[in-house]
Amino acid sequence: MPPADFRHAQPAVAAQPYTLVRENREQLGGHRGRVVWFTGLSGAGKSTLANALEVALHRVQKRTYVLDGDNIRRGLCKDLGFSDADRVENMRRVAEVARLFVDAGVLVLVAFISPFRAERQAARELFAPGDFLEVFVDVPLAVAEQRDTKGLYQKARSGALSHLTGIDSPYEPPLAPDLALRTDRISIDACVDRLLALLETSQDATAPIAQHAAGTHPGPAAIHAPQP
Ligand SMILES: Nc1ncnc2c1ncn2[C@@H]1O[C@H](COP(=O)(O)OP(=O)(O)OP(=O)(O)O)[C@@H](O)[C@H]1O
Numbered sequence: 001m002p003p004a005d006f007r008h009a010q011p012a013v014a015a016q017p018y019t020l021v022r023e024n025r026e027q028l029g030g031h032r033g034r035v036v037w038f039t040g041l042s043g044a045g046k047s048t049l050a051n052a053l054e055v056a057l058h059r060v061q062k063r064t065y066v067l068d069g070d071n072i073r074r075g076l077c078k079d080l081g082f083s084d085a086d087r088v089e090n091m092r093r094v095a096e097v098a099r100l101f102v103d104a105g106v107l108v109l110v111a112f113i114s115p116f117r118a119e120r121q122a123a124r125e126l127f128a129p130g131d132f133l134e135v136f137v138d139v140p141l142a143v144a145e146q147r148d149t150k151g152l153y154q155k156a157r158s159g160a161l162s163h164l165t166g167i168d169s170p171y172e173p174p175l176a177p178d179l180a181l182r183t184d185r186i187s188i189d190a191c192v193d194r195l196l197a198l199l200e201t202s203q204d205a206t207a208p209i210a211q212h213a214a215g216t217h218p219g220p221a222a223i224h225a226p227q228p
């Protein structure tokens with residue numbers, strides 16, 4: 001497979017500038033847009049943790065959205081299967097959607113098996129440093145298989161299902177994730193605490209809500225001028 005590069009754009013299409021930019025939206029929401037990207041085997045706990053983290057963030061009035069592999073495959077990616085090429089395209093699309101959410105100033109939680117290192121790296125490269133946090137939801141295959149939350153492992157073992165990650169399709173664990181969570185050793189609540197700590201500590205609290213090169217767009221000061 002050629003090396004993944006999600007940054008390629010149609011050369012003939014120039015970006016259309018808009019007056020409002022990400023920073024304006026972040027000012028309105030009161031926090032930065034970022035991606036927390038959960039990767040791991042089926043049954044590792046990606047959706048469970050994305051759900052629990054979203055609830056915790058919602059409680060403290062953060063604007064969130066979850067992009068879950070299963071839900072995305074019911075709509076945006078319903079034309080894709082589980083071949084390597086389709087998995088790559090699946091990743092590319094969700095990474096681009098996540099980028100739109102970050103531009104909207106939202107904390108976007110991606111719960112995708114995302115088995116290939118190169119595609120996770122390609123997804124990371126769509127974002128500024130610090131905007132993309134990779135979380136390895138880590139369990140031994142035996143634990144995921146014992147959980148078998150969707151019965152997929154049983155189907156794969158009996159030959160009724162092919163291309164299941166970990167069985168007859170590879171999973172490449174992250175080499176340097178921003179956080180690794182052994183969900184067979186740490187409770188869901190403890191995982192959420194670590195995720196909240198990651199979000200808290202992985203950004204410079206003194207940094208502006210978003211970094212933008214000075215351009216033709218008005219800065220937030222122009223949009224949110226202080227009231228006299
Ligand atoms: N600390 C933990 N964190 C997350 N899940 C846990 C934890 N401990 C136990 N579990 C259980 O493990 C299972 C994880 O299932 P979940 O559907 O979240 O996996 P998934 O990674 O989203 O799988 P898939 O890729 O098939 O969607 C759930 O039944 C959950 O209750």
Ligand SMILES: [Mg+2]
Nearest residue numbers: 046047048111
């Ligand atoms: Mg899931």
